[in-house]
Amino acid sequence: MGLTFADILDRIRILDRDVTELNRLKSRLPADRPYSSSLQISFDKQINNLLNERIRLLELEVDRPPSWLLGDSEAHESGRSTASALLEPADLSGQKLQDQDVINFIRELPKTEIHLHLEACVNKETMKKLMVKNGISLSDEEFEAKFNFKDLNGFIQVFFFIQSLVKEPADLYYFVGSLAEYMRTNNILYTEVFFAPSKFIQNGLDFDEMVSQLVEGIREEKAKDGIEIRILVDVSRSFGPENAMNNLNRVLKLKQKEIIGIGLGGAELMGPARDYVEVFKKAREAGLRVVAHSGEDDGPWAIWEAVEQCKAERIGHGTSAIQDPELINYLRENKIPIEICVTSNVFTGKYVRKEQNHPVRYYYDQGLPLCINTDDPEIFNVNLTYEYFKLWRFLDFSLEEIIDLVRQGVYATFHPQKETLWKGMEVKIKRIKEKYGVR
Structure with missing residues (x-):
């Protein structure tokens, strides 16, 4: 009872x-x-x-x-x-709207996305092409079984499987094509995607050649319709600080304009942000942008380390920030965006067990700068349209608030002309609102 x-x-x-x-x-x-x-x-x-x-x-x-x-x-x-x-x-003012109408409306909105991992953007069709190309044999049942995971370990195994499909740098060209397809389906005009090179390098692939293939694919996709992809190299906790510095040095040697910064990903509990202070310092001094996954699997103290010691410009996930009012104030006052990933946080279940409990509603009401993301769209079988839809369906966000989050997402990017990008999107959004009768 x-x-x-x-x-x-x-x-x-x-x-x-x-x-x-x-x-x-x-x-x-x-x-x-x-x-x-x-x-x-x-x-x-x-x-x-x-x-x-x-x-x-x-x-x-x-x-x-x-x-x-x-x-x-x-x-x-x-x-x-x-x-x-x-x-x-709940505010029931929008309940007369049908779910599918809201989904269609959100799908048509131009968007940006800045927290997603390249490997997790590879669709199953592309995976099967790479399997054929590289002589990897699996029955349809075996292939589908890999995606019926129930826990974090199963998720990690899928990630490793996708990485194992890459046998040469040219295979990453396929990854970019799959990402671009995902972007077009969800009307994403600009994205910043994490590329984690460490496992590929361990497997004998050359960093320079991998980046060359990625850049070629990025430029070809932009030439088609103007979509923009930028890379954040994930220096990764999972391989330690020395490996992270080696990856940074590789980035600095190349000086490709498509690589705009580094991110600290990997298992959060394997390496506190303070172990990577020198890596972040060197990256900042070289003009690179710096972000960190933090507060996803550890407490607010981990976020403090990321923003105070590493000077991270954005925080990925940040679900534990809600536990510290001082941290909330600090993030708001210093305009440090949190990269929200609702589906991912519910799956990992450390701080959020269902969508209704996600702190994004509280963060928004407190005036924190936010952006909405998928993290791993193809693995979680989700997309950016549905991430926004969940805010409306489960967390009482109005359509106007969703549009405001789209705007915030633009200003959270490292795009060199954010104002111009948003103004162009705003014109399109006005037409879409008129089409759907949204006021």
């Missing part, structure tokens, strides 16, 4: 009081004492546990919910009411 609504509210008030007190104590820690770092981590972990308990309480079924809070809500109709549903009733 669930708790009463009053009981849940009482428990949440106590949790909020305790979180406030812990944040107050944490703020009083002297920065120059040897014990400060370990105490800071201890405070952060306690706060993290309290916030997770708060989320759990919000998702409890309410026993005998107050009738004055139910109204005609979906929760009432289904006979179930959670605390979060009662505390944050």
